[in-house]
Amino acid sequence: MDIIIANSSDDPIYQQITAQIKNLIFKGELIEGDSLPSIRNLARELQISVITTKKAYEVLEAEGYIETVPGKGSYIAAQNKNLLQEKRLKIVEEKFIEGIIAARAVGFNLEEIEAMIKMLYQEVANE
Amino acid sequence: MNNLLEVKNLSKKYQEFSLQEISFTLKKGYIMGFIGPNGAGKSTTIKLIMNLLKRDGGEIRVFGLDNIRAEREIKDRIGFVYEEPYFYEELTVLEMKKVIAPFYSKWDDQIFDQYLKRFGLSVKKKIKELSKGMKMKVWLAIALSHQAELLILDEPTSGLDPVVRRELLDILADVIQDEEKGVFFSTHITTDLDKIADYITFINNGEIIFSTTKDYIMDNYGLVKGKKAGLDNTLLKEAVGLRENKFGFEALVKDRNRFWKGSKGEFIIEKPTLEEIILYYTRGKQG
Numbered sequence: 001m002d003i004i005i006a007n008s009s010d011d012p013i014y015q016q017i018t019a020q021i022k023n024l025i026f027k028g029e030l031i032e033g034d035s036l037p038s039i040r041n042l043a044r045e046l047q048i049s050v051i052t053t054k055k056a057y058e059v060l061e062a063e064g065y066i067e068t069v070p071g072k073g074s075y076i077a078a079q080n081k082n083l084l085q086e087k088r089l090k091i092v093e094e095k096f097i098e099g100i101i102a103a104r105a106v107g108f109n110l111e112e113i114e115a116m117i118k119m120l121y122q123e124v125a126n127e
Numbered sequence: 128m129n130n131l132l133e134v135k136n137l138s139k140k141y142q143e144f145s146l147q148e149i150s151f152t153l154k155k156g157y158i159m160g161f162i163g164p165n166g167a168g169k170s171t172t173i174k175l176i177m178n179l180l181k182r183d184g185g186e187i188r189v190f191g192l193d194n195i196r197a198e199r200e201i202k203d204r205i206g207f208v209y210e211e212p213y214f215y216e217e218l219t220v221l222e223m224k225k226v227i228a229p230f231y232s233k234w235d236d237q238i239f240d241q242y243l244k245r246f247g248l249s250v251k252k253k254i255k256e257l258s259k260g261m262k263m264k265v266w267l268a269i270a271l272s273h274q275a276e277l278l279i280l281d282e283p284t285s286g287l288d289p290v291v292r293r294e295l296l297d298i299l300a301d302v303i304q305d306e307e308k309g310v311f312f313s314t315h316i317t318t319d320l321d322k323i324a325d326y327i328t329f330i331n332n333g334e335i336i337f338s339t340t341k342d343y344i345m346d347n348y349g350l351v352k353g354k355k356a357g358l359d360n361t362l363l364k365e366a367v368g369l370r371e372n373k374f375g376f377e378a379l380v381k382d383r384n385r386f387w388k389g390s391k392g393e394f395i396i397e398k399p400t401l402e403e404i405i406l407y408y409t410r411g412k413q414g
Contacts, residue, residue, distance in 0.1 A: 010398065012342070012345070012346050013342075014342070040156070040300075040303060040304050040306065041304065043300065043323070044297070044300035044301065044304065047296055047297075047300070047322050047323055048322060048323065049158075049322075049323060049324060049325045049340070049341055049342060050156065050157060050158075050303065050325050051157075051325045051326075051340050051341070051342050052342055055342065
């Protein structure tokens with residue numbers, strides 16, 4: 001499990017942690033039942049406050065991504081498959097929207113964007 | 128008993144300086160940084176906790192016990208590192224250990240040896256042959272070798288190089304892994320140890336400015352920068368400190384989110400560092 005904290009980021013550190021753990025779940029790198037490090041261990045490894053890691057886990061738990069068993073630790077919770085798929089879709093949509101906005105800003109129309117996607121898709125598929 | 132250390136309305140008066148009814152609490156399993164400029168009252172507070180000075184008023188409880196009435200028991204359970212460690216300069220590290228170890232009921236030679244090894248110290252060296260940083264490490268090894276439940280460190284990083292300072296972070300993080308122990312350290316250099324501090328207690332001129340989680344500070348305080356024309360903004364009246372220069376101004380505000388909403392994009396708003404916060408509080412509004 002990789003978690004990287006950017007000190008220069010404007011996002012609070014706990015949000016950086018929650019975002020990265022969620023991403024690992026969406027990508028399927030963390031699956032139901034996988035255990036997470038304890039809040040104290042994570043804080044130690046990342047050299048950050050225990051309160052920060054605690055908040056990150058509390059947020060993830062409130063949103064249903066993880067479960068904490070007192071005395072045993074925290075685990076990735078069972079994810080609703082449809083919901084997970086929906087969230088993955090949403091991430092893809094967001095990336096496309098970002099790209100479309102950037103493309104429109106420099107004057108590309110829909111046809112040109114489609115052509116560009118086709119070309120880039122081929123490139124990625126060939127890798 | 129969840130509180131390792133409780134300081135309530137503690138006061139101490141000197142002619143030139145007084146500690147003004149300060150209060151703060153440290154819970155088990157956490158690290159608290161005690162920050163402030165030189166002469167703010169950090170060392171006085173620590174000496175009062177260790178009963179090296181007589182308090183004029185207020186209360187200090189360590190492990191729920193009064194720090195004067197239960198001094199012996201408390202000190203047995205505290206690991207203490209003082210800013211300028213006092214040693215008998217002619218003794219070797221080994222002789223020094225033999226002097227100190229009997230004072231502690233839970234002294235553990237094995238742990239002591241492990242730390243000496245980790246710090247690259249030899250027991251045969253005389254104290255006077257050690258650098259300031261190495262003396263600090265000896266004292267640290269002593270503080271960590273009797274299963275202390277509370278570590279009190281007075282300016283532990285002064286005299287230590289960045290590598291050892293980083294090592295100290297790891298050691299302190301290890302100490303709190305079992306959720307039973309706690310660390311209280313004072314410092315006027317806030318750039319390294321503040322990384323792992325859970326709580327920050329900021330003292331200035333004998334008064335506690337705040338004692339809260341570091342995350343609260345980092346998520347709320349803001350450094351506002353803008354053109355001189357922006358100085359009229361009423362929100363700036365609440366600024367903790369303001370500094371004008373030829374080309375604009377910088378101000379520290381307690382609630383950057385409110386500021387963000389109240390301004391129309393004419394300012395740059397950044398997360399301050401603890402060092403900047405200290406600076407603004409200490410300097411005030413005079414600029």
